[in-house]
Amino acid sequence: MKLSFKDTKLLLICSAALLVLTVLMFLFEFETTRPWKGIQRDFVEIDKQVTEEALAKTQALPDSAAKTEEIKRLTKHSNELDSYMPTIRQTWLTHFDTADRCTTCHLGIEAPQFANAEQPFTTHPGDHIASDRHSIDTFGCVICHEGQPVGLTVDEAHGHIHHNWMTPLLAGKRAESSCEACHAMGSDIAKDAILPDAPSFTAGRTLYLETNCLGCHVAKGYERDAGIGPTLTKLSTKADPSWTLSWIKKPTDFLAKTAMPDFELEDEKITAITAYLHSLSKIESSSSKARKNIGNSDAIERGKASLTDLGCLGCHTEDGKDTGFGPDLKRVAEKTTPEWLLAWIEDPKKYWPATNMPDLRVPEGEAQDLVAYLSTLKSNEVSVTEPSMDKELIEKGMLLTKDTGCTGCHSIADFGLGYNAPAHDGIGQKRVDELVFADTKIHHTLADWLQLKVRSPRSFNTEDMPTLMPNFGLSEEEAEDMLTFLLSIRDRENIPAEFVKVLETPGTAKTMGEILIQENNCTGCHKIKGEGGTVGPDLSFQGQRINPKWMTDFLMAPTKIRPEGIEPTRMPTFNFTEEEASTLSAYFADQSKVSYPYYKPAKKEFAAADREKAWKIYFQTFSCQACHAWNGEGGIVGPDQSDLAKRLRADWVKKYLADPQKFIADVQMPNFEMYPDELEILTDLIMSFNEIPAPVWEQIKKRWDDEELAKQAAAMSAQ
Amino acid sequence: MKRNQSKITVLFAAFCLSLMLCSFASSSENPAVAAPETTEEAKPKLTVSLELGEVTYKHYCTPCHGMKGNGNGFNAGSLLVKPANHTDAKFMSARNDAKLFDTINLGGVEVAKSTLMPPWGVNLGDEKIKSVVLYLRELCQCKAAKNW
Ligand code: HEM
Numbered sequence: 001m002k003l004s005f006k007d008t009k010l011l012l013i014c015s016a017a018l019l020v021l022t023v024l025m026f027l028f029e030f031e032t033t034r035p036w037k038g039i040q041r042d043f044v045e046i047d048k049q050v051t052e053e054a055l056a057k058t059q060a061l062p063d064s065a066a067k068t069e070e071i072k073r074l075t076k077h078s079n080e081l082d083s084y085m086p087t088i089r090q091t092w093l094t095h096f097d098t099a100d101r102c103t104t105c106h107l108g109i110e111a112p113q114f115a116n117a118e119q120p121f122t123t124h125p126g127d128h129i130a131s132d133r134h135s136i137d138t139f140g141c142v143i144c145h146e147g148q149p150v151g152l153t154v155d156e157a158h159g160h161i162h163h164n165w166m167t168p169l170l171a172g173k174r175a176e177s178s179c180e181a182c183h184a185m186g187s188d189i190a191k192d193a194i195l196p197d198a199p200s201f202t203a204g205r206t207l208y209l210e211t212n213c214l215g216c217h218v219a220k221g222y223e224r225d226a227g228i229g230p231t232l233t234k235l236s237t238k239a240d241p242s243w244t245l246s247w248i249k250k251p252t253d254f255l256a257k258t259a260m261p262d263f264e265l266e267d268e269k270i271t272a273i274t275a276y277l278h279s280l281s282k283i284e285s286s287s288s289k290a291r292k293n294i295g296n297s298d299a300i301e302r303g304k305a306s307l308t309d310l311g312c313l314g315c316h317t318e319d320g321k322d323t324g325f326g327p328d329l330k331r332v333a334e335k336t337t338p339e340w341l342l343a344w345i346e347d348p349k350k351y352w353p354a355t356n357m358p359d360l361r362v363p364e365g366e367a368q369d370l371v372a373y374l375s376t377l378k379s380n381e382v383s384v385t386e387p388s389m390d391k392e393l394i395e396k397g398m399l400l401t402k403d404t405g406c407t408g409c410h411s412i413a414d415f416g417l418g419y420n421a422p423a424h425d426g427i428g429q430k431r432v433d434e435l436v437f438a439d440t441k442i443h444h445t446l447a448d449w450l451q452l453k454v455r456s457p458r459s460f461n462t463e464d465m466p467t468l469m470p471n472f473g474l475s476e477e478e479a480e481d482m483l484t485f486l487l488s489i490r491d492r493e494n495i496p497a498e499f500v501k502v503l504e505t506p507g508t509a510k511t512m513g514e515i516l517i518q519e520n521n522c523t524g525c526h527k528i529k530g531e532g533g534t535v536g537p538d539l540s541f542q543g544q545r546i547n548p549k550w551m552t553d554f555l556m557a558p559t560k561i562r563p564e565g566i567e568p569t570r571m572p573t574f575n576f577t578e579e580e581a582s583t584l585s586a587y588f589a590d591q592s593k594v595s596y597p598y599y600k601p602a603k604k605e606f607a608a609a610d611r612e613k614a615w616k617i618y619f620q621t622f623s624c625q626a627c628h629a630w631n632g633e634g635g636i637v638g639p640d641q642s643d644l645a646k647r648l649r650a651d652w653v654k655k656y657l658a659d660p661q662k663f664i665a666d667v668q669m670p671n672f673e674m675y676p677d678e679l680e681i682l683t684d685l686i687m688s689f690n691e692i693p694a695p696v697w698e699q700i701k702k703r704w705d706d707e708e709l710a711k712q713a714a715a716m717s718a719q
Numbered sequence: 720m721k722r723n724q725s726k727i728t729v730l731f732a733a734f735c736l737s738l739m740l741c742s743f744a745s746s747s748e749n750p751a752v753a754a755p756e757t758t759e760e761a762k763p764k765l766t767v768s769l770e771l772g773e774v775t776y777k778h779y780c781t782p783c784h785g786m787k788g789n790g791n792g793f794n795a796g797s798l799l800v801k802p803a804n805h806t807d808a809k810f811m812s813a814r815n816d817a818k819l820f821d822t823i824n825l826g827g828v829e830v831a832k833s834t835l836m837p838p839w840g841v842n843l844g845d846e847k848i849k850s851v852v853l854y855l856r857e858l859c860q861c862k863a864a865k866n867w
Contacts, residue, residue: 564793626794
């Protein structure tokens with residue numbers, strides 16, 4: 001059949017009309033089903049209800065101009081709602097060159113009256129957007145929560161349209177991973193620094209640094225730390241191969257809270273690694289010095305007391321719970337020998353320069369007692385076996401040691417510290433198709449992948465892609481925080497410089513002081529800000545008490561202040577540098593809100609008669625010398641007073657003498673109920689002690705001693 | 720329990736306090752304000768006991784009088800006057816409880832003895848001192864010879 005021109009024309013017109021109709025119908029269909037319109041209508045209903053409730057509440061108030069004003073406003077708003085036409089809401093974020101349409105559905109986000117409404121209408125939690133700091137007009141929602149800001153369906157807007165969408169929605173805690181974009185928290189900021197309002201990120205970051213992920217991985221902005229494990233080059237001098245075997249197999253069997261992860265290695269690999277590690281050094285020959293008091297029950301008793309008196313238990317536990325700052329000691333003798341223990345106690349940094357354990361300046365005899373006691377801490381006999389000499393096994397062990405990543409935490413022979421696991425740069429924006437899910441059944445999203453990876457690292461192992469990452473035993477909550485942190489490692493190039501604001505300023509006395517206190521576990525022994533141990537004196541008020549210059553010197557090279565009989569504990573030597581020590585003394589001054597440095601008050605001139613009266617008070621009325629020595633001569637209840645003027649702040653001394661119990665509730669220094677004038681001249685006298693030459697002091701003391709003796713003689717003869 | 724001049728101060732303070740308490744009592748609509756003024760009384764009152772006496776003695780007295788109470792504390796060697804031997808029944812029975820109380824409360828000077836024996840009244844308070852006296856009697860296994 002041959003179609004005429006007329007037919008063709010008709011056909012064309014018909015099909016064109018059909019096409020237009022279909023397109024129109026399609027458009028109409030889409031229009032009526034646009035979900036945001038329905039959402040906005042729902043919101044209007046809720047808003048009406050909320051407005052009505054507010055109106056009723058306002059009407060119940062006593063009459064005032066403000067009430068009339070409020071009623072007018074609410075009524076107007078209610079009327080507006082009646083004629084509301086759904087509209088797309090879009091903010092143009094000028095600083096970021098992007099549109100943000102999220103408030104098209106999240107209509108109550110800025111209004112506090114919707115706090116109890118369901119999503120998507122609920123008010124934003126916290127005061128993040130209510131305050132000017134993170135105004136929604138500047139940042140929209142997308143800068144923190146990601147997603148696809150121009151999307152108008154739930155899936156589109158939240159970036160769930162395609163599993164490879166680069167920026168899926170960061171809901172809840174996960175939005176905290178965006179804070180870092182403006183508020184940098186790299187290596188130069190303390191491990192335990194807190195990013196305000198981002199608790200999950202903060203916890204994740206601390207965990208990331210403390211677990212030493214950086215031992216094996218690298219990440220932009222973060223630097224590799226010194227090894228967090230002890231050196232293994234001298235292992236044979238410390239442990240027996242049988243112990244090493246069982247330790248590598250399951251570290252938490254021996255120390256419940258150890259930082260050493262489980263590498264899930266096969267037995268033959270462990271044997272080879274053990275052989276290699278022990279081939280690096282030799283067993284130390286038995287030393288009579290270390291074993292002098294072994295088995296001596298008196299020495300063991302003394303050693304046990306020393307463990308408390310020296311403050312060891314400020315950091316270590318002894319009950320097997322391993323909850324201390326240092327390792328638990330309940331089974332220490334199963335691991336090591338008296339020879340190693342003695343050498344370690346005498347100088348921990350000699351074996352492992354990076355250790356946190358301070359030098360306790362233990363005299364040899366006491367160290368021997370401690371060794372005797374510690375050597376009893378075992379539940380089974382320790383075997384002493386020669387390490388294997390099998391060349392082939394050792395060779396194999398060496399390769400395995402290198403491959404397994406032991407060097408991420410330990411320094412071993414000539415291997416450098418660190419390991420080349422994949423870099424973490426950009427891990428928070430990895431494409432899903434770059435990830436291997438193996439045969440796991442989890443959702444194919446980056447967040448799900450990361451979460452499983454940190455909790456159970458070997459889950460994605462395949463035949464040709466084995467992973468060596470060990471298991472750190474993270475809890476579900478820890479894994480969630482770690483995820484928040486990992487998601488923060490993504491490139492955010494569109495942040496204008498004006499918004500970059502480092503919140504945790506590195507380098508102030510307060511934060512640096514707190515880091516040092518944490519790193520050295522001062523609160524294991526001392527109370528600081530009311531919290532901590534009771535092994536050493538309470539440091540909460542030391543700022544007002546101590547001259548910071550003296551404190552700096554003391555921290556660098558501590559000496560004994562309080563006599564042995566009152567306080568057996570010695571402050572250990574932490575080998576602080578001058579900078580660290582002065583940071584700490586500035587920190588304590590800052591805590592007590594006193595000047596740093598300390599300026600001695602201007603010298604007051606006292607009449608000779610007042611000076612004489614002060615001496616009488618010191619030696620006779622109150623007999624301070626009964627408890628306090630001067631240059632090592634005299635009472636040994638309170639601290640020696642010859643260098644007291646360099647140590648203390650004058651204003652504190654005066655307050656202390658007036659009421660010593662105010663500072664130390666059970667202080668063994670009497671309250672003498674001094675009169676103000678006595679206080680004045682006595683404080684002045686003792687704050688000048690360092691200016692008195694020794695012969696002069698002795699002369700004065702002798703005078704008062706003679707008087708005391710004469711009194712005694714008189715009393716005797718009177719009897 | 721105080722040195723002479725402060726006895727007057729205490730009396731005066733007590734007088735002021737009672738005046739204040741009276742005025743608070745009359746304006747009873749504001750009881751919250753009165754509370755901090757009475758912290759002294761709010762402190763749980765200690766009960767006098769031998770145990771309390773022993774703990775107190777071991778903490779405050781043993782540096783001079785020794786763990787056994789025989790006057791040989793670690794600090795005794797540095798004192799010109801030997802601390803009293805509290806296990807000496809003859810010596811201790813020559814002092815009645817009131818005198819021991821005064822000695823501890825106001826120091827050696829109160830009983831015409833050496834000032835090397837410090838006053839403990841403010842640090843300890845009446846209950847602890849009375850408890851220490853009980854413990855002293857336990858140490859010497861003696862009573863006061865007569866109650867003068
Ligand atoms: C009026 C005579 C006395 C004066 C002027 C005096 C002064 C002081 C001062 C200034 C301190 C602080 C020391 C420092 O931190 O370096 C102190 C502490 C101390 N005093 Fe005295 N003292 C006197 C009498 C006594 C007596 C008679 C005793 C014993 C019964 C005593 C026992 C102590 C003790 C145990 C401490 C250490 C408190 C602590 O742990 O910080 N004092 N004294």
